[in-house]
Amino acid sequence: MAEQAPVFTDRRRAESFGSVAEDYDRYRPRYPDALIARLVTAPGLRVLDVGAGTGISSAQLAGAGADVLAVEPDAQMAALCAAKGIPVERNTFEQWQPRDRTFDLVTFGQSFHWVDPDVALPKLARLLTPGGRLALMWNRITANDSVRRELERVSAQYGVTTPAATSGSNAETALQALLRRTEFTSERVEVREELHYSTEDWLSLVFTHSNHVVLEHAAKTELRGRLATLIGDDGVDAVNEALALICTRSNVTPASRG
């Protein structure tokens, strides 16, 4: 069987978010506070937030006291991030120039699967201060079983499969292997939240996912209508199993500094 191309090579999807930037900012979830607290361990921590989008994670990190610089290639996403008072450098991470700058923490919120890991990981190793951390985070929201199978069955008819790039255990195992190869040791942190969405809020969230964003207009309208009918008026009970892989370089610790 032919091997599937890695998701980051699908640039049509990677570059699709700007067309739904406002909905993205409004409906995509914030990261659990417990996760942000694990990351911002001291005021003034120098953080680089990569693929920052509309600045959801950047604003949370800044709110917890970090000094955040965002990197984001899309103009419309970057504009919303900048509007939150976060300095943004417009570029892909692969092309972005660090210019001798280093960071105590580099974060990728829902964005590591959009970069080429073979370019990103060696670059990250050079960007981190000794003992610095890399945090790869994903909010993984799924509807409860009662409605999920039906939503997935109908969505599949439009070529839309739900699992995100990282939600499967195979994807995570592959990522862990890549991290080890670049001498990153990772700690796995999961935070679980129970959520409830109104029908419209659920659909607005789902239609900010790149596989939905790139659907043709007619298919999008039809799918949204069919999902709305399936869900009915009661909305969706869901769970967020937020995941962070908090990584440090195996051979570099604060004690080995200097």
Ligand SMILES: C[S@@+](CC[C@H](N)C(=O)[O-])C[C@H]1O[C@@H](n2cnc3c(N)ncnc32)[C@H](O)[C@@H]1O
């Ligand atoms: C799913 S959004 C995540 C946004 C934000 N971090 C969050 O947590 O909501 C992914 C973002 O990655 C950006 N992106 C795509 N390719 C990228 C690349 N090669 N380097 C950096 N960012 C990229 C997209 O423009 C988009 O804003």
